[in-house]
Amino acid sequence: MATAPQFPATRERWARSPFYFNSxxxxxxxxxxxxxxxxxxxxxxxxxxxxxxxxHTFQTLEEHHFIREGxxxxxxxxxxxxxNEVELAERLAAIDVREFTSIATLRERIxxxxxxxxxxxxxxxxxxxxxxxxxxxxxxxxxxxxxxARNIEEFADGLRRVSIxxxxxxFIDARLRLKLDNNDFSxxxxxxxxxxPAADRLKRIDIYTSTLEGVRxxxxxVIETEIARA
Amino acid sequence: xxxxxxxxxxxxxxxxxxxxxxxxxxxxxxVAPPEDGGQRVKERRFRQTDLPAHFIERRKxxxxxxxxxxxxAPPRLEDYAAIIxxxxxxxxxxxxxxxxxxxxxxxxxxAVGGGVAEILNRLIPLLNELEIPTKWEVITGxxxxxxxxKGFHNALxxxxxxxxxxIQDIFMAYNEQNRQRMQFPEDLFVIHDPQPxxxxxxxxxxxxxxxxxxxIDLSNPHQGVWDFLLPMVDQYDAAIFSAPAFTRRLxxxxxxxxxxxxxxSEKNRELDETYIDKVxxxxxxxxxxxxxxxISRFDRLKDPVGVIESYKLVKKYVDCQLVLAGGGATxxxxxxxxxxxxxxxxxxxxxxxxxxLPPWSGLEINALQRASTVIIQKxxxxxxxxxxxxxxxxxxxxxxxxxxxxxxxxxxKLTGVLVHSVEGCAYQIRYLLTHPEFATQLGKNGRExxxxxxxxxxxxxxxxxxxxxxxxMAKPSKDALSVGA
Numbered sequence: 001m002a003t004a005p006q007f008p009a010t011r012e013r014w015a016r017s018p019f020y021f022n023s024x025x026x027x028x029x030x031x032x033x034x035x036x037x038x039x040x041x042x043x044x045x046x047x048x049x050x051x052x053x054x055x056h057t058f059q060t061l062e063e064h065h066f067i068r069e070g071x072x073x074x075x076x077x078x079x080x081x082x083x084n085e086v087e088l089a090e091r092l093a094a095i096d097v098r099e100f101t102s103i104a105t106l107r108e109r110i111x112x113x114x115x116x117x118x119x120x121x122x123x124x125x126x127x128x129x130x131x132x133x134x135x136x137x138x139x140x141x142x143x144x145x146x147x148x149a150r151n152i153e154e155f156a157d158g159l160r161r162v163s164i165x166x167x168x169x170x171f172i173d174a175r176l177r178l179k180l181d182n183n184d185f186s187x188x189x190x191x192x193x194x195x196x197p198a199a200d201r202l203k204r205i206d207i208y209t210s211t212l213e214g215v216r217x218x219x220x221x222v223i224e225t226e227i228a229r230a
Numbered sequence: 231x232x233x234x235x236x237x238x239x240x241x242x243x244x245x246x247x248x249x250x251x252x253x254x255x256x257x258x259x260x261v262a263p264p265e266d267g268g269q270r271v272k273e274r275r276f277r278q279t280d281l282p283a284h285f286i287e288r289r290k291x292x293x294x295x296x297x298x299x300x301x302x303a304p305p306r307l308e309d310y311a312a313i314i315x316x317x318x319x320x321x322x323x324x325x326x327x328x329x330x331x332x333x334x335x336x337x338x339x340x341a342v343g344g345g346v347a348e349i350l351n352r353l354i355p356l357l358n359e360l361e362i363p364t365k366w367e368v369i370t371g372x373x374x375x376x377x378x379x380k381g382f383h384n385a386l387x388x389x390x391x392x393x394x395x396x397i398q399d400i401f402m403a404y405n406e407q408n409r410q411r412m413q414f415p416e417d418l419f420v421i422h423d424p425q426p427x428x429x430x431x432x433x434x435x436x437x438x439x440x441x442x443x444x445x446i447d448l449s450n451p452h453q454g455v456w457d458f459l460l461p462m463v464d465q466y467d468a469a470i471f472s473a474p475a476f477t478r479r480l481x482x483x484x485x486x487x488x489x490x491x492x493x494x495s496e497k498n499r500e501l502d503e504t505y506i507d508k509v510x511x512x513x514x515x516x517x518x519x520x521x522x523x524x525i526s527r528f529d530r531l532k533d534p535v536g537v538i539e540s541y542k543l544v545k546k547y548v549d550c551q552l553v554l555a556g557g558g559a560t561x562x563x564x565x566x567x568x569x570x571x572x573x574x575x576x577x578x579x580x581x582x583x584x585x586x587l588p589p590w591s592g593l594e595i596n597a598l599q600r601a602s603t604v605i606i607q608k609x610x611x612x613x614x615x616x617x618x619x620x621x622x623x624x625x626x627x628x629x630x631x632x633x634x635x636x637x638x639x640x641x642x643k644l645t646g647v648l649v650h651s652v653e654g655c656a657y658q659i660r661y662l663l664t665h666p667e668f669a670t671q672l673g674k675n676g677r678e679x680x681x682x683x684x685x686x687x688x689x690x691x692x693x694x695x696x697x698x699x700x701x702x703m704a705k706p707s708k709d710a711l712s713v714g715a
Contacts, residue, residue, distance in 0.1 A: 030485065066675055132475070
């Protein structure tokens with residue numbers, strides 16, 4: 001005979017649907033677009049597949065998750081390091097992927113920034129870069145993990161155990177899947193555990209000024225505060 | 231200096247070659263490679279300094295192993311858990327679970343020596359441990375075949391070549407011979423580099439998927455040779471390159487697999503401080519002062535003379551030592567010439583320590599890198615630059631030339647420093663030596679970058695992903711793929 005689940009004494013809220021921690025592995029594909037100057041970059045960004053825009057903005061955050069100082073996206077880094085266009089690099093670096101729930105609008109924003117910069121600095125358009133920019137894309141494979149959370153304690157435990165790629169997948173990559181200014185963790189906390197304020201606090205964690213490990217710690221701090229409050 | 235003074239025999243004693251043997255009566259002394267069939271180099275003289283005598287003595291007589299140690303057992307997958315973490319290892323096992331029982335054949339042109347054989351020696355046991363039976367076969371051929379493939383290799387790197395009909399026939403005849411000899415019952419075939427590329431003719435008779443793994447830089451190939459190979463390459467199901475800059479336009483999907491290092495190999499595993507001390511002692515390196523190190527073959531493309539010039543600029547401001555350690559001067563006539571040039575550039579400065587090491591010096595190189603304050607790789611042309619990866623992995627600040635695959639590894643001022651000149655190299659080294667917090671941060675970022683992208687476990691994961699995609703277990707789409715869900 002099946003027995004009822006043993007509820008922890010400290011918590012009363014159990015999720016109607018558990019949170020399944022997934023992770024994502026990716027394989028880089030080399031695309032056919034490359035740029036030797038800013039004009040060529042602009043053309044490439046106009047024509048390349050969405051997967052390439054995703055790769056050089058969202059995905060690169062995961063690949064460089066350990067860098068806290070000044071890494072935002074590949075376009076910005078190339079404008080700085082290979083083209084020596086500091087102002088353009090600054091403007092591109094200011095793009096916050098969290099403001100975008102579609103790649104199409106993100107692409108438009110990048111194009112607008114480069115176009116307006118080249119209008120002001122036309123000679124920069126054809127100045128050769130020190131190294132080409134190769135547009136890439138990734139085949140992403142979602143990998144289930146063994147970690148499942150049905151309450152907030154299990155959720156905290158899962159957060160501590162999963163790989164950094166899982167944090168990225170649920171916290172950053174999720175925005176495009178959900179097409180919302182949100183993430184998987186906040187959605188689950190709000191809809192399953194009625195923890196709206198905690199969900200909102202997660203959304204305010206800055207992914208650009210800390211490493212992904214720092215993001216994990218930030219999420220855990222919010223969750224542990226909730227546990228302590230219970 | 232008389233010619234006879236510049237020539238010197240290497241002294242063998244207790245399996246240790248004295249590579250910097252001293253002249254008994256003369257204080258300043260010499261570096262010479264082992265006696266090896268006539269490749270001799272001029273001796274070096276050290277000027278008098280206040281360096282303690284035992285350092286001078288060791289610099290004259292570095293202790294270098296003359297025989298290779300027995301090879302260690304290859305690591306098990308579980309051994310990597312402490313390095314990459316349990317969740318990462320779980321993901322690898324999960325990806326492999328869906329491939330269990332699928333069979334793989336890897337084919338290359340040599341079982342020993344060279345980077346490809348080194349990679350396969352590590353990768354194949356791990357795939358087999360994951361219950362993906364993987365067989366390694368080596369193509370055979372006569373001297374004429376390997377002369378042709380060596381010519382192709384140089385031509386694909388941009389060298390001149392006269393591609394005659396006879397050469398094409400030799401290449402195809404040996405590929406056909408190997409094709410007839412081999413059987414192809416596997417699910418996946420990975421053909422490494424151009425030598426066995428013609429095995430693709432068997433594709434129509436097999437049920438498997440075919441992958442061409444190109445380890446060489448095709449950015450500027452001899453057009454005739456490339457045009458000859460291209461129709462064969464385009465028949466594969468996918469191609470893999472080590473850097474986006476190394477690719478050509480192909481009709482098939484191209485994937486990026488960075489070369490990788492094994493964190494458990496002798497060259498990269500953790501070492502006790504006592505061992506590092508011992509190696510430094512063996513080579514006369516003073517650990518109380520900054521150590522700048524470049525590990526590379528004595529090859530002009532690695533710009534060892536440029537490194538010495540940079541060191542001299544640094545030395546005006548910071549009391550430091552330079553270690554130039556590598557091989558290639560013993561079995562390569564050009565390497566011996568370069569070593570000679572390097573010693574002339576070093577002059578009588580006893581703080582320039584030049585070590586011509588044999589190929590089995592992985593542990594010693596590991597110790598030298600770990601003892602270093604700054605790692606340099608001031609190449610003028612480079613493939614991927616795995617010595618940079620090794621430096622990053624050891625959490626060292628790396629100053630390197632912005633060539634080949636190095637900018638992939640070094641994100642300027644974030645995971646290391648890129649330089650374009652002797653002066654730039656010197657300035658960046660000085661900056662790192664005088665700003666240790668910055669150097670430490672670069673080292674930390676560099677290690678994470680290596681861990682994320684350039685370890686053998688990451689490479690293993692890439693293979694598993696590619697196998698799944700090619701076998702239709704995970705289909706590429708705009709959105710994320712899902713396996714086993």
